[in-house]
Amino acid sequence: EVQLVESGGGLVKPGRSLRLSCTASGFIFGDYAMNWFRQAPGRGLEWVGFIRSKTYGGTTEYAASVKGRFTISRDDSKSIAYLQMNSLKTEDTAVYYCTRVVGYTFGTDWGQGILVTVSS
């Protein structure tokens, strides 16, 4: 059974940094791209970015709203994907979801989500 567990969320002040982790199990982590979505309170889903598998270069793509501030990385030896969030803004407040990518389906499997609150 595929399991994705996000951790590292919490309350942070504007301008500060936070790193989220996504610990995966139940599949060969290194064979898949991993993705992050987010959902602001009472709002819809928003794509954040994804990282390809090493087979496809391990390269990343980001939404315009986070490009230059957020960085996605992966440690295949630990089956963990990371979302490093710098220069956080109040509008980054959201539940962040880690998902497994299969083909061009970016939300094949979802974690339970982790809340990040950016507030002074």
Next chain:
Amino acid sequence: QSALTQPASVSGSPGQSITISCTGTSSDVGAYNYVSWYQQPPGKAPKLMIYDVSKRPSGVSNRFSGSKSGNTASLTISGLQAEDEADYYCSSYTTSNSVVFGGGTELTVL
């Protein structure tokens, strides 16, 4: 404003069928057969219901079906049940190597 356009809400009675539309452009929905649909009950994580326009993951009821014509994709739920009440989101891969969502549709089972 979301990149894909969905109706804000739809409703139907138990046993009826409903269809949710998702309109994009030639750079997303119209470009590839990479449209997905997600179901999100209140307070829960989304769940994949349809991928690659019309494919159902294992375990998803065959009451759920998807289709696409040009720049518009559609999700149809037949034989509505109370448990289908949730928010539904469409999503598409784009020619810019990004992912876009619709604003979501709230389904009410009357």
